Amino acid sequence: MSTGLREYLDGPHKAVRDVVRDGLAANAGLLNAGLDLSRDEYRDQVLAVMQQVTAEGHTGRGFPKEFGGQGDLGGFIAGFETLAFGDLSLMVKAGVQFGLFAGAILHLGTSRHHEQYLTDAIDGHLLGCFAMTETGHGSNVQALGTTATYDPATEEFVVHTPNAAARKDYIGNAARHGRMAAVFAQLVVGGETHGVHCLLVPIRTPDGESMPGVTLSDCGPKLGLNGVDNGRIVFDHVRVPRTALLDRYAQVDAEGTYSSEIENPDRRFFTMLGTLVQGRVSVGGAAINASKVALTIAIRYADRRRQFSAPGSAEEALLLDYRMHQRRLLPLLARTYALHFAQAELVDEFVRIFGSDGTDNTEGNTDGEGGLGDRDEHDRRALEAQAAGTKSLGTWHATETIQMCREACGGAGYLAENRLAALKADTDVFTTFEGDNTVLLQLVAKGLLTNYRESFGKLDPLGTARFIAAQAVEIAVEKTALRTVVERLRDAVPNRNDTADPDAGLRDDAYHCGMVRFREEHMLAGVARRLKKGIDAGDDAFEVFNRCQDHVIAAGRAHVERVVLEAFLAAVQAAPEGPVRDRLKELYDLHALATIEAERAWYIEHGRLSGQRSKAITALVNELCAAVRPHADELVEAFGVPGAAVDVPMVVPSQHE
Amino acid sequence: MSTGLREYLDGPHKAVRDVVRDGLAANAGLLNAGLDLSRDEYRDQVLAVMQQVTAEGHTGRGFPKEFGGQGDLGGFIAGFETLAFGDLSLMVKAGVQFGLFAGAILHLGTSRHHEQYLTDAIDGHLLGCFAMTETGHGSNVQALGTTATYDPATEEFVVHTPNAAARKDYIGNAARHGRMAAVFAQLVVGGETHGVHCLLVPIRTPDGESMPGVTLSDCGPKLGLNGVDNGRIVFDHVRVPRTALLDRYAQVDAEGTYSSEIENPDRRFFTMLGTLVQGRVSVGGAAINASKVALTIAIRYADRRRQFSAPGSAEEALLLDYRMHQRRLLPLLARTYALHFAQAELVDEFVRIFGSDGTDNTEGNTDGEGGLGDRDEHDRRALEAQAAGTKSLGTWHATETIQMCREACGGAGYLAENRLAALKADTDVFTTFEGDNTVLLQLVAKGLLTNYRESFGKLDPLGTARFIAAQAVEIAVEKTALRTVVERLRDAVPNRNDTADPDAGLRDDAYHCGMVRFREEHMLAGVARRLKKGIDAGDDAFEVFNRCQDHVIAAGRAHVERVVLEAFLAAVQAAPEGPVRDRLKELYDLHALATIEAERAWYIEHGRLSGQRSKAITALVNELCAAVRPHADELVEAFGVPGAAVDVPMVVPSQHE
Structure with missing residues (x-):
């Protein structure tokens, strides 16, 4: 199978x-x-x-x-x-x-x-850096401090680090191997700042010496990923030719005239940044696969290691036969499958939009202003939100899963030879790089709130509040629409609080989807209502936003949970009939019910679950763990992790003695 | 202040x-x-x-x-x-x-x-190991495989490793520095096995060479704690004199007669193990203090680092002013205080029982069988449960807190120079060593279920089920008693579901204590009921236990949460009036409500919380975070972590440039 x-x-x-x-x-x-x-x-x-x-x-x-x-x-x-x-x-x-x-x-x-x-x-002959993040600015890329000032006398840009906070930091390839950097800097032309643009700046000679005016240093040891040479870059009035500007979206001519087909600076910035979505797509997928490695190791260990003997038995029981052990590992296994399929869906959409050679399917299909056409713009923003959401949930999942696997393997899991240590240390920063997860979930929620309108295009979360103020009428309309949706869902998902059988329909996928969709829509409507209320009351915009920041992030997360669940369900439905589909359906049920169980307090608070039915869900999650358990070894085998990565001493001692 | x-x-x-x-x-x-x-x-x-x-x-x-x-x-x-x-x-x-x-x-x-x-x-001249854990046996110490067989011909014990699973593993000081080991082994005298005892066995010469018959190896690199030389020890018929047996609780005379004043082998084993409770007491305290270091770093960073500008402000907002950031860090700060006071209470009790020089206050106060008197036996078991519980919650808290601090500090938190990396890696195994946390919480629950009766003294979780079978009548009595308690609590804690003001009494400490106590008692009664039901039905004992293992562990945890909350409250009440007590009361309220919030699904399911009141608690936790926030810097300052440990570059860049 x-x-x-x-x-x-x-x-x-x-x-x-x-x-x-x-x-x-x-x-x-x-x-x-x-x-x-x-x-x-x-x-x-x-x-x-x-x-x-x-x-x-x-x-x-x-x-x-x-x-x-x-x-x-x-x-x-x-x-x-x-x-x-x-x-x-x-x-x-x-x-x-x-x-x-x-x-x-x-x-x-x-x-x-x-x-x-x-x-x-x-082909790797020109090793390079992606020099965006600075010591003082990570998530807020628009506020970067590095400057690139055009000097028409020499037709050069002068790249400079004006203060300590503007130092490029954590830059991969910078400490040792990189010879060139794609540097993100505030472009200053004729005394005017045009926002963040990217230039290619040589930082090392082929011999490995720093270029004049470039100071390179090493970030030193890190929690993990110590095979990557992260470093810092400081520029002291470094001159590069005018052609160093990566000028697809904005150009500077020899005389020093700045031009861009995208007039709105925010829109230009986000269009440029949007082309870099591939990083987030990739990191999410990597995190999900790292989880597979950890689960393969921990589940195989739990299916071999024994502890405490059952009465009347000379042999001790396998760890994986203990309910608590199943509870700790198997819902994470199910969720790994769910995220795998959500990631596959994301990659398909990414390729659809960017084309199979990465050079944009949307080329030539513009709005006449040099930007994308409306439909493509919409698709791009949707893709960015999907990538941000999958990256957040995938990387947090990796952190949680690998931690759980380490604990489930006890002291053996702490030894480097058993590889969980490296997995844990190396993946830990995934929740941070390519976008901090909490900031990314705000981005997701923002997109949902505004229906991806260009006028709401700032990453700045405070923009949310300002935008809401400007769009109060529209939000009211959206609220009405949402209410209709919610009512429709309420009909589709009968509230079974009064049903005699609290288990009825718990394995019905329409029930699962109705529940997660209800939560998403309800939370989103709640955020919109709270934002509008604060703005209407004339409260300070930061305060308005900040008072519901936790709610905004939770709404973003609820949306992604829904997308992940639906992707898993679609994959079950598309699977070959027989054992493959049966196995996947069982895992899907476990994932769906564990997801609802994790938020059962919210569902009860909002009248979608009775206390009795909530307990029935917990009992069913336990049952499903027991049902999945006999197949656990096969289910991790199916990930196809190479033996070299998982045949560790605690699992296969004979190979190491 | x-x-x-x-x-x-x-x-x-x-x-x-x-x-x-x-x-x-x-x-x-x-x-x-x-x-x-x-x-x-x-x-x-x-x-x-x-x-x-x-x-x-x-x-x-x-x-x-x-x-x-x-x-x-x-x-x-x-x-x-x-x-x-x-x-x-x-x-x-x-x-x-x-x-x-x-x-x-x-x-x-x-x-x-x-x-x-x-x-x-x-004085450190004789460096030693504590050689208990084996490759095949960690939590189940009674099943250790190493043997120590008495040879009356030479008046020696022969210490031997019969198979690969019996290899001593993860032993601190074994890889490099230790010269002697306290070895736990099955004592075999005259062909009869008397269970696990401890002997002193030389493993290295003063020159650092392995002793004859002793094979020492290195566990190699670990996730953290790489300054400790953990190693493995294999014994090949190593002979030590009869006097090598640590013989306080059992003796072997020259002729090979085994004797012990404690006749019951289980009781003897747990009495010996019980004297080693200090390790658990110490690790819990260490974990709580490591959390303080991480929080000091992360909160000081969040109170300095800015990100995204507020509308109309040139300056970006401090991380710690964002609600989500407060939500991530401040309940953990409050919980660190709670655990600090719970730990202080545990240490007081430990010293009361073991005496100020560690040689037992109970000496001479025996039951006439060489064991402890009933009262002392009861106090010992209670102390062991308290130590196990505080260790579990304290070490899981450290893992969670340090992880959150790392994420809250973004990429900077990933660099070794900012110390969170080492804290994370080094503390990770605390949830495992000195007893795996899940096993320890079972120990806690077991103690509560049996009122610390000696006949229930086996660590083996399966013993629980067997015991319940034998004690069915008594459990029924306990259930009745519990029901009375629960009813009393129900009266003391009015169910406010119907109250017009859902906030009423939320900051009343009697309310908090009533809630956590209700949860503890209710869960415990539920476990007893389920165990009894399974046994009465004649189900397989392993099955009976395993079906409610998650419930057993949750009940143990609920008990410890109650103990921690009460310890914090007692510390607030005993604090000097004025700013110290005021500050502590605010933190206590935050801790109490965040604790109830975390289990709000359970409280709603069991009719102790309405959906409306549950939402009011969440809102109040947010408010309390905002109230604590202005004092956050002072509150971590009060931990008194030396500057060398927390003045890291991301917090105090000037000291490092």
């Missing part, structure tokens, strides 16, 4: 996933390299493996054929996700080089940049 | 705490030693600092004066807890040497062992 299930999980990019699996198995030595090498040796070994993989031609998969790529963006993402089965420093290093650095050139540059740099970036 | 608060927190052992604080400040270099030294160098440096501290005479504080100690057990624990403000490898190494190894000699040995070894163990 696990073969059929694995094929179904691997989906259309199975071949790429298998290539990466083979590559990881061939480079299994890297899995333990972080343990005994010095930090710089480990970094160099990660680079060496990356360059070897590059030489085999895999890393250009997502790029246009004319620059040495293969025009297969979906395969590229699938391959990247699969890298998360191996050493995560290698994955992150590759993400920095091919996703972020080469991606910025592809998406923000024009043919001149593509021709000059893309082939070298894709 | 923070001075008064700090004095109140420091309590009677303030002087000792200050001595340790000064010592940590003087050895601040150790805080970063783990980052760049090799593993062995780091281990040696930890040993060097430990020996220096030992030379200053601090480590013997808890031991009898005749062996170089100071007879101040409370001060010893306070000092140990305070070590958690510094490098945690040092703390754990000291815990292994002085708490576990020297503790085993003190509690399980007799005068011959005390005179021969205790002074050397206390």
Whole structure:
């Protein structure tokens, strides 16, 4: 059965996933390299493996054929996700080089940049950085302090770090290997600031010396990912030619005239940033796959390790036969499947919008102002929200799952040789990078509140309140619409508080979907109402927003939970009939009911669940854990994690003695 | 204010705490030693600092004066807890040497062992291991596989590892420094096995060579605590003299006659193990103090770092002014205070029972069978449950709090220089060692169910079910008693579901205590009822237990939550009137309501909370976060964590540039 299930999980990019699996198995030595090498040796070994993989031609998969790529963006993402089965420093290093650095050139540059740099970036000859984050600014990218001031006398930009807070920080590839950086800076032309733009700035000579005016330093040891050389960059009036500006969305001519086809600066900024959504798509997928590695290890261990003997039995009981152990691991297993399918749906949508070679399906389909047409703009914002949401839930899931797996393996889980330590340490920052999860969920909620209108395009959460003030009438309309939706749902999902049988319909997928949809819509309507009320009362905009920030974030999360659940259900329905679908349906039920159980207080508070029915759900989650348990080994087998990553001493002692 | 608060927190052992604080400040270099030294160098440096501290005479504080100690057990624990403000490898190494190894000699040995070894163990000349855990057995100590077989021909014990599962594993001090081990093994005398006993076995020569028949190996790198040399020990028919047996509770004479004043083998085993409760007391306190370090860093960072500007303000808002940030950090701050006072209460009780020099206040007060008298036996079991519960909640709290602090500090929190990385990695195993938390909570629940009766003394969770079968009548009686309690509580805590004002009485401490006590009693009665029902139906005992294992653990947890809440309330009531008490009362309210909020689903399900009142509690938690926020800096200042541990670059950049 696990073969059929694995094929179904691997989906259309199975071949790429298998290539990466083979590559990881061939480079299994890297899995333990972080343990005994010095930090710089480990970094160099990660680079060496990356360059070897590059030489085999895999890393250009997502790029246009004319620059040495293969025009297969979906395969590229699938391959990247699969890298998360191996050493995560290698994955992150590759993400920095091919996703972020080469991606910025592809998406923000024009043919001149593509021709000059893309082939070298894709084949790893030109190692680069993505220099966005600063010491003083992470989430609020619009407030970056680095400046790039145009000097028409020499036709150069002067890149400068005006203060300590504007220092580029945590930049992958900066401490040791990067030779060039895609630098995000406030563009100043003719004394006027035009907001954040991106320029290519050489930071090291081929010999590894810092370029004049560039001060590079090392972020030093980190909790994990120590095979990646994160560093800091300070610019002291560094001059680069005018052509260094990645000028797809805005140009500066020789005389110093700034122009952009997108007139609204906010809209321009978010259009540029939007092209970089691939990073979030990739990190979410990587986090979900890292969870699979941890679960494979912990579930196999629990299916072998015994503790405490049952009465009348000489043999102790298997850990996985204990209810508490099932409760700790199996709902997380079900949720990993759910997120897997939600991620697959996201990647499909990403490829649909960006095209199979990553160069935009929307090219030429503009609004006559240089921006995207309305429909494409809408699709882009929807994709960004979907990527932000999946990234948030996927990365928090990884943190929770790997922690639980470590605890479930006791002291053995704490030893580096059993790999949970590295998984835990390496993935921990996933909840932060490519967007802090709490900020991302605000972005999700904001998108829902405004129906993705361009006038609401600021990441700044305070913009929410200001916008609401301006759109009070429209919000009122939306509220009415929502109320209708809620009433419709109420009819579709009969309140069973009075039913004699509290179990009735608990495994009915229409019930699950109705519940999570009700929660999403209700929370969203509540946020809109509270925002409007505060604005109507003339309260301070920050106060209005801040008073319901927790509610905003919870609403964003409720939306993503609904999307994930529906993706899982769709995957169950599309699965081959027979054991594969049966197994998935069981896991789906466990995931759906565990999701409702986790928010049962809210459902009861809002009259959607009686206390009795709530208890019935808890009992059914327990039953479903017991039903899934006999298949647990097969279910992790189906993830197809290479043996080198999971055949650790505590699971397969014989291989190590 | 923070001075008064700090004095109140420091309590009677303030002087000792200050001595340790000064010592940590003087050895601040150790805080970063783990980052760049090799593993062995780091281990040696930890040993060097430990020996220096030992030379200053601090480590013997808890031991009898005749062996170089100071007879101040409370001060010893306070000092140990305070070590958690510094490098945690040092703390754990000291815990292994002085708490576990020297503790085993003190509690399980007799005068011959005390005179021969205790002074050397206390002054650090004799480095030792506590060799209990095996590869195949952690929580189930009674099933250890190592054997110690008496050979009357030579008057020796033969210590042996019969199979791979019986290998001693994760043993601190074993990989590099330990010269002797307190080895727990099945004692075999005259062909009869008498259960687990402890013997002193030399494992290394003074030159560091393994003793003949002893194979030592290294557990290798770990997620954290890499300054501690955890290793493995395999014995191949190693001979030690008869006097190597720590024979306080059982003796073997020259001819090979085994005798013990405690006839029941289970009771003997748990009496021996019970003397080692100090480890759990210490780890819980250390975890709570590690949480203080993380909160000090994260709250000071949040009170300095700005992000996103408020409308009409040029300056961005402080992280700590965002509701979500308050929500993430401040209930954890309040809970840290609660656990601090619960821990202080536990230490007082520990010292009351063990005496100020650790040699038992109960000596001579026996039951005539060599065991403890009934009252002392009851107090011991209660102390063990209290220690197990506080350890569980304290260590899970540390894991959660440090994780949240890391995320709240974003990318900066991921850098080793900001110390959250080490705190996270080092404390992670606290939920496992000195007893896995889930197993410990079962121990707590078991104690409550049986009113600490000796006949229910097996750690084996399956014993629960067997016992219940034998005691069915008594359980029925207890149920009746419980029902009375529950009814009494119901009267004392009016159900306010119908009250017009859902906020009424929410800050009344009698309400909080009534709620948590109701939950505890109700859950416990439910467990008893379910166990009895299964046994009455003749179901398989493992099944009966396993079906409500999650319920058993939740009941144990509910009990500890109640104890913690009451300890905090008692501390508020005993605090000096004025700002100290006011501040504590506010934190107490936040803790109490956040605790009820976390379980609000249960309270609603059981008719103790209406949906409306539940929402009012959530709103009040938000308000209390806002009320605590202006004092947050002062509240972490009062923990008195030495500057060297918390003045990290992201908080105090000027000191590092």
